[in-house]
Amino acid sequence: MSFISSKELAYRIRCHALEMTNRGGTSHIGSIFSMADIVAVLYADVLNVDPANPRKPDRDRLVLSKGHAGAGIYAALAERGFFDPEQLKTHCQNGSILSGHVSHKGVPGVEASTGSLGQGMPMAMGMAMAAKLNGQKHHVHCIIGDGECDEGAVWETALIANQYKLDNFIVTIDFNKIQSLAPVEETIALEPMDDKWRSFGWHVIRVDGHDHDALHRAYDEACAALGGGKPVVVIADTIKGKGVSFMENDVLWHYRTARGEEYDAAWKELEAQKP
Amino acid sequence: MRDTFTRCLENYAREHKELVLITGDLGFGVLRQYIAEFPEQFINAGISEQAMMSMAAGMALEGKTVVVYSIGNFPTLRCLEQIRNCCAYHNVNVKIVCVGAGFVYGTLGMTHHATEDMSALRLLPGVKVYAPADAVETEAVMKVFLSEPGVAYLRIGRGGEPINHEEGTLADYATGKALEQFSGTDAFILTAGGILPDAIQASKILAQQGKSVGVASFPTIKPLDEAYLSKLCQQVPVLFTAEEHTIVGGFGGAVCEFVAGQKDNRARIVRIGLNDTYCATVGNQQYLKAQFGLDAEGIARRVMSVLDGNE
Numbered sequence: 001m002s003f004i005s006s007k008e009l010a011y012r013i014r015c016h017a018l019e020m021t022n023r024g025g026t027s028h029i030g031s032i033f034s035m036a037d038i039v040a041v042l043y044a045d046v047l048n049v050d051p052a053n054p055r056k057p058d059r060d061r062l063v064l065s066k067g068h069a070g071a072g073i074y075a076a077l078a079e080r081g082f083f084d085p086e087q088l089k090t091h092c093q094n095g096s097i098l099s100g101h102v103s104h105k106g107v108p109g110v111e112a113s114t115g116s117l118g119q120g121m122p123m124a125m126g127m128a129m130a131a132k133l134n135g136q137k138h139h140v141h142c143i144i145g146d147g148e149c150d151e152g153a154v155w156e157t158a159l160i161a162n163q164y165k166l167d168n169f170i171v172t173i174d175f176n177k178i179q180s181l182a183p184v185e186e187t188i189a190l191e192p193m194d195d196k197w198r199s200f201g202w203h204v205i206r207v208d209g210h211d212h213d214a215l216h217r218a219y220d221e222a223c224a225a226l227g228g229g230k231p232v233v234v235i236a237d238t239i240k241g242k243g244v245s246f247m248e249n250d251v252l253w254h255y256r257t258a259r260g261e262e263y264d265a266a267w268k269e270l271e272a273q274k275p
Numbered sequence: 276m277r278d279t280f281t282r283c284l285e286n287y288a289r290e291h292k293e294l295v296l297i298t299g300d301l302g303f304g305v306l307r308q309y310i311a312e313f314p315e316q317f318i319n320a321g322i323s324e325q326a327m328m329s330m331a332a333g334m335a336l337e338g339k340t341v342v343v344y345s346i347g348n349f350p351t352l353r354c355l356e357q358i359r360n361c362c363a364y365h366n367v368n369v370k371i372v373c374v375g376a377g378f379v380y381g382t383l384g385m386t387h388h389a390t391e392d393m394s395a396l397r398l399l400p401g402v403k404v405y406a407p408a409d410a411v412e413t414e415a416v417m418k419v420f421l422s423e424p425g426v427a428y429l430r431i432g433r434g435g436e437p438i439n440h441e442e443g444t445l446a447d448y449a450t451g452k453a454l455e456q457f458s459g460t461d462a463f464i465l466t467a468g469g470i471l472p473d474a475i476q477a478s479k480i481l482a483q484q485g486k487s488v489g490v491a492s493f494p495t496i497k498p499l500d501e502a503y504l505s506k507l508c509q510q511v512p513v514l515f516t517a518e519e520h521t522i523v524g525g526f527g528g529a530v531c532e533f534v535a536g537q538k539d540n541r542a543r544i545v546r547i548g549l550n551d552t553y554c555a556t557v558g559n560q561q562y563l564k565a566q567f568g569l570d571a572e573g574i575a576r577r578v579m580s581v582l583d584g585n586e
Contacts, residue, residue, distance in 0.1 A: 113365065114360075116360050119357055122357075123333035126333020130333070131337065153325040153329065157329075163321070
């Protein structure tokens with residue numbers, strides 16, 4: 001167990017992200033909120049990572065392939081002790097190293113820089129491939145978006161990971177059902193999602209991406225399945241903008257920044273959810 | 276060049292267990308021996324260049340030296356953004372190899388003509404670009420290509436290219452060094468890649484017409500041999516660049532960019548290559564080179580025309 005509960009960490013990620021996007025005038029709050037519980041469960045209870053030794057060789061790796069939600073990772077790492085949460089105030093400010101799309105340069109705990117969709121997942125696969133070749137036992141995690149599944153490289157990766165039986169590789173899909181301009185099913189339909197991944201040879205787990213008990217069980221199952229000859233995908237059903245009622249399930253909050261009354265209202269809602 | 280590449284790669288892989296070769300499902304007949312000897316250091320990523328290149332970066336982040344092999348434009352233009360974001364920005368040990376420089380696959384059509392790759396790769400910060408002319412240059416370049424840290428690109432022909440240097444004379448080749456074949460007083464032809472023997476032959480033709488034209492090969496086009504160029508551009512009135520590649524942004528472009536920044540009285544630069552065009556006809560390499568004036572006669576004609584003041 002971590003020093004704080006996954007629920008507390010998810011709460012802090014959302015609070016930081018609201019503040020960071022407000023201060024920076026940046027977007028993607030909906031995408032950060034949809035994956036906040038996933039990221040919190042991973043960093044609080046699943047990943048073997050050590051803030052005192054961020055590069056220790058046997059650490060689990062996590063690559064955020066949906067790099068636009070990078071504020072969520074920065075917040076999680078800061079709260080997990082990788083760097084001072086005060087540094088989050090520089091997010092997207094002039095001269096800051098904390099870019100809108102997640103960057104690894106100078107940021108302890110970030111494994112790879114992403115932001116162009118469909119690239120973080122195959123990078124993470126390369127880490128899993130290297131671990132296999134090296135005989136290392138750590139796990140490689142990757143979080144991808146649902147809209148990101150429009151990218152051909154996602155499916156190239158799905159094929160290669162199956163071919164090479166990368167059973168040290170866990171991909172979580174933040175399936176929030178809304179992409180940049182419209183709902184996923186109206187853009188490039190992805191359902192039946194489970195069947196797609198199963199037919200690609202992956203061990204498929206579907207879970208409510210906001211239910212922490214269910215997420216813990218899902219990652220218990222995922223970790224137990226590792227070593228079984230298949231890569232694992234956790235398809236997490238989530239709600240875009242989860243945590244602030246007027247942001248939820250609204251495509252507007254892919255790009256909009258909460259300001260003024262909206263910012264105050266969002267804060268009020270988040271504070272009411274403090275565990 | 277191709278056989279030299281595989282021999283050097285095998286020798287390196289024997290000594291460096293961290294080396295992994297990834298192919299995009301190409302290299303039948305070329306990589307067979309490597310695959311047989313180093314099954315633990317080989318991955319076929321299938322026909323998936325984008326995932327392949329990102330995967331290579333991920334492996335390199337874990338300490339591997341990853342050689343990515345393919346032909347034509349597949350390991351470069353097809354996955355250029357992956358090279359930029361995943362490889363170059365992360366400054367990892369990914370070594371990209373393209374077999375089929377220029378019109379090597381001339382009969383296969385324009386999709387297989389690698390005629391913009393040097394421009395594209397030299398755009399990317401931190402990426403070294405090598406274009407050796409023959410097997411001797413390839414062997415010299417392979418040492419630095421594989422052992423120096425960071426992302427590098429190697430562009431080679433298919434094989435059977437004429438040899439322009441004595442075996443073993445380039446053993447201590449350093450990245451970024453130009454190789455002067457011989458000097459001249461009227462002009463120099465600077466080459467990148469397998470066009471070197473055409474330039475040498477062109478110089479001989481020009482000598483018969485009373486012109487003294489030197490020739491130098493640039494096995495590395497990035498970083499460019501700036502010390503050599505800065506001296507040379509004050510020595511002769513015209514520098515010609517020759518490449519089996521577009522003249523836009525490639526080797527000739529690189530020379531222009533550098534020389535334009537030099538002091539007054541510098542040489543004029545004339546670029547010989549594909550003049551911002553695709554090739555819609557097919558033919559073998561020598562045929563297509565001649566069509567675009569990139570054989571010895573074509574290069575000699577162009578040099579003479581400039582030196583005669585006709586253009």
